[in-house]
Amino acid sequence: MAEFDLIEILKQRCASRRDDVHLGIGDDAAVVALPAGHELVICTDTLVAGVHFPRETAPADIGWKSLAVNLSDLAAMGASPAWATLALTMPEADAGFVSAFADGFGALAARHDVALIGGDTTRGPLAITVTTHGFVPSGCAIRRKGAQVGDAVFVSGTLGDAAGGLRCLQSIDESGASALMQQKANQELLISRLNRPQPRVAAGIGLRGLASACIDISDGLIADLGHIAAASELGIDIEEECLPGSVALFECFDMNTCRTLQKSGGDDYELAFTIASAKVELMRIAMTELGCQVTQLGRVVARTGVRVFDRNGQHNVSPEKGWEHFT
């Protein structure tokens, strides 16, 4: 199977017909048009086999996730996604792999009207780099910087599921035991959160003009709130008791483990954001309309760093760190 055949598979499954794509896959570069009065928002993420996903992950899930982690970054900026490029490096020209990968990538792309406009297929150890492009009305991007003292700190959805899913995968591998049926359903739910993250695209767009700062949770809640705190040159205090978790998570692990997963498990791809008190009600209405659960965790404070308070009002001296490469 030649490179051009692989590209044809990707093209057929993932190249949507957006009017603003003037030239898509098949030339030296793609040509697209940005709507007037908008800024372009660009991000890149790489997934390496065995590092960012278990090697046994289904190709369709790899395709889905490689786009999802990028769309999540656009969501955190409040951007409307538009176009993606795909750099797919794989050991051999495996049409079956590419076809399944394109199914997963294409399913998520279709859901958010993202056009695959170009890329590169190369031979090498399995790794995927996706670059996504979206846009915001000029001046409306939501940054990590911008939190103000007194702002409320919120998070979308539930925390810790993806990290719980990874633990489930590892324990299934180790024990080989078949769990009870209810337990199995819980595990599958957590694993699907790991393999098929749902980027909070609509919520991110809905937070434009409301959130004062925003980030997506990829490294872990505490680490990512730390990025908002550092960029805003302020601190964040949160209550451990407030951390939202799924029933599946609480049924699969003891409370101590759940709290650890919620605070420092990566790969949640929920949005954490700060917002002025006066805007909270508007935001709650908007998120309810989108069917997006949000939970207040705490407040922005006039110090630095992130503190997590337990039910007794004691805070961790050295809160868990999130995922960091190379350490």
Added chain:
Amino acid sequence: MAEFDLIEILKQRCASRRDDVHLGIGDDAAVVALPAGHELVICTDTLVAGVHFPRETAPADIGWKSLAVNLSDLAAMGASPAWATLALTMPEADAGFVSAFADGFGALAARHDVALIGGDTTRGPLAITVTTHGFVPSGCAIRRKGAQVGDAVFVSGTLGDAAGGLRCLQSIDESGASALMQQKANQELLISRLNRPQPRVAAGIGLRGLASACIDISDGLIADLGHIAAASELGIDIEEECLPGSVALFECFDMNTCRTLQKSGGDDYELAFTIASAKVELMRIAMTELGCQVTQLGRVVARTGVRVFDRNGQHNVSPEKGWEHFT
């Protein structure tokens, strides 16, 4: 060395101060502005260690080349380069490697006023994916499609040097022998064409409104002319005798080898383009002003495929194919 320290090295060396970069490295995504009346041009290329460059290649050369191959694609579209993202995957957090890589990448970025606006650093087998963004006045991108019967076919610079450089590296490795001084200078010149390709950015911009189709030569002349021919649904006839070559190439290899390298050696990153006869004189003046040598190779004809005629007027039945991954 932590991920954030590596990013800081890259940021300091490669993040230029362009006015249109509204938010650069350090948030979930970058935010940039496109000038009014322009389209955005986007391309992505991956370099894998041991596949696209010898593993022994100097890190600064890898940095240079990873950007150069991308800028060459923008050049082939006639685009003005503006922004790049970098996905750098490497086995360990090696500050020395990243620093040298950033030197090479940054040197070329500075030359073309390209700002590094974001990216990702990950752990894994050495591979680099760069996505570059440029722009063209709306409707002015030069495509592969557009060649007309009777158009002249031109190429910039000289052909075969990079492929010759790769052969030099391989023969130096094998023999370990030290060449004569003149031969050494020739080899070094060819190797520098392999490791430090000069993307034809100014020439590409100069060809806007002149060339009817254009491509950069990455896979090899014949293969890449084949892409223009296929996209334009026409054929191309060229004369082998016309292929431009450097003195260094002709002094390092016999004529037969030179012709093979010129026709099918990849990695030249010269521009091959077609142009209506009426515009050739204007184009020659423009290219002379830019100091860019151009050579006519042949004509666009009303058939399909690429034919290479030798001095006796005989053409190859099956001309050399260029580089294709996975074969």
